Amino acid sequence: MTKTFMERAVDWGRRKSPWIIHFNAGACNGCDIEVVDALTPRFDLERLGMLQQGTPRHADVLVCTGAVTLQTRDRLKQIYNQMPEPKFVIAVGSCACSGGIFDGCYCINGGVDSVVPVDAYLPGCAARPEAIIDVVNKLLKKWEEKQKEE
């Protein structure tokens, strides 16, 4: 399938400036702070064209931290469903990857992938901002390659 010029332009725009939304599904706050940290002067994710968005309807990438609690499970699904296609999910922190230290607690559903499909996993407790930049970068590269193949 060949893409029209307009479609290619949109793809390029998306790749160069993915908007992210951050959702805390039950994290200890450590990873959330590091995600926000990545957006502030020292690390400055905006260099890669990233912008944090308030609403899922504007976002391309869902950055999810923390093990999913029973309370947030449905909210996470809702937010995921509200995002427009194509969408990506990054699980930031050990908790988000597998449930981490909270795995087995009575109020924990599991990692993020127990609720929504995850594209990139970033372990670490807490994940460092450098790692967050790296994972975003890798995700974009992978996407670029996939688009070239199409």
Added chain:
Amino acid sequence: MNQRITIPIGPQHPSLKEPGCFTITLEGEKVVSAVVGVGYNHRGLEKACEARTYIQDMYLIERVCGICSHTHSTAFCQAVEALAGVEISRRAAYIRVIMAELERLHSHLLWLGVAGHEIGFDTLLMYSWRDREKVLDALALLGGNRVNYGINTIGGVRRDISPSECEQLRSMLDFIEEEDKYFIDLALHESTLAARLGGIGRLSYEDALRLGAVGPVARASGVPTDIRVIEKYAAYDEFPMEVITDEHSDVFGRAVVRVKEIMESIKLIRFALDNLPDGELKVNVPRRIPEGEVLSRTEAPRGEDIHYVRSNGTDKPDRVRVRAASEANWHSVAHMLEGDYLADVPIIIAAIDPCYSCTDRAIVLDHRDTGCQQVLDWEALRRYSVDFYRERGFDAKSIKIPERKIIR
């Protein structure tokens, strides 16, 4: 005609990083009543603590909250040390103080940025978070990690501070001091900030006492409460301390208290570095902790943090209860919101420096309309669990709960 509208905010919302739900009833632009709904972050930590040994619990307790992790682990360690009847060395106590004050520095700078963001003053966010990185560097230098430093262990601390690290700390402190002078100047003399923050989220002295506010929120209403002074845990008995209070009783007052506390923390760390005593880092604590129960308090950046630990003579605690500072402050938030404008809601909520992961411990549901109250006392809870398991073919009646022994 005034029509009342109810709007829900949250749990995912643009202004805060964590999930919390606020149901706000408006009359025009004014808030008539506000209901705070928390609990999205409840993970069942206290229960998990009961199933693990004390050493494993240390790691769990640190992750109650990523921002004030050191406070929580200090409170827990103190409780276990008191139960085991050991005294930590002075050096270990000093290192705990240094970490606690560094944590306060980073937490207050973080708050300043978040508050700036809430009122559309993003420059302040970028400035204060830039400076906060220096503090995080120092924490990483001493603890090995930027967030959950893991410096505490039962019986002392895990890492020492070398002379060269002291020097690096000192130069970091000089930098933060210069920057904080600017922030104090900004908070006290910048007219736009005073106009935006003054007069909103009022909490009078009486209300602060009545609603049980703690930490900077209470101090901004003129209540001189500070566990570091009241209880002098760790090494605080040797430190010259000044409790910072303010009479504004509004969001502006809370900002003033916090920027001034940064200065105070810098002084405390300098004092600790100058007077760091020699000694062992860690004393040995037996794995099995004798029976007893203890309440331990520390002053978190957000206020009083209470840990209750009950042991039963094994290597696992019988009950752990965490009452974090934000949990105490939520009651005043609903009160503060009433009568203010909708546009002020985010900053008023942010002004208590809320921490949901701290707050979301056990939840009590009070269904006033239906008259059904799900508050179970210890005995009722036990009866309930006995019945629950009997239905499933397991008789828990045969298990005896040890008598509680109170130590003073």
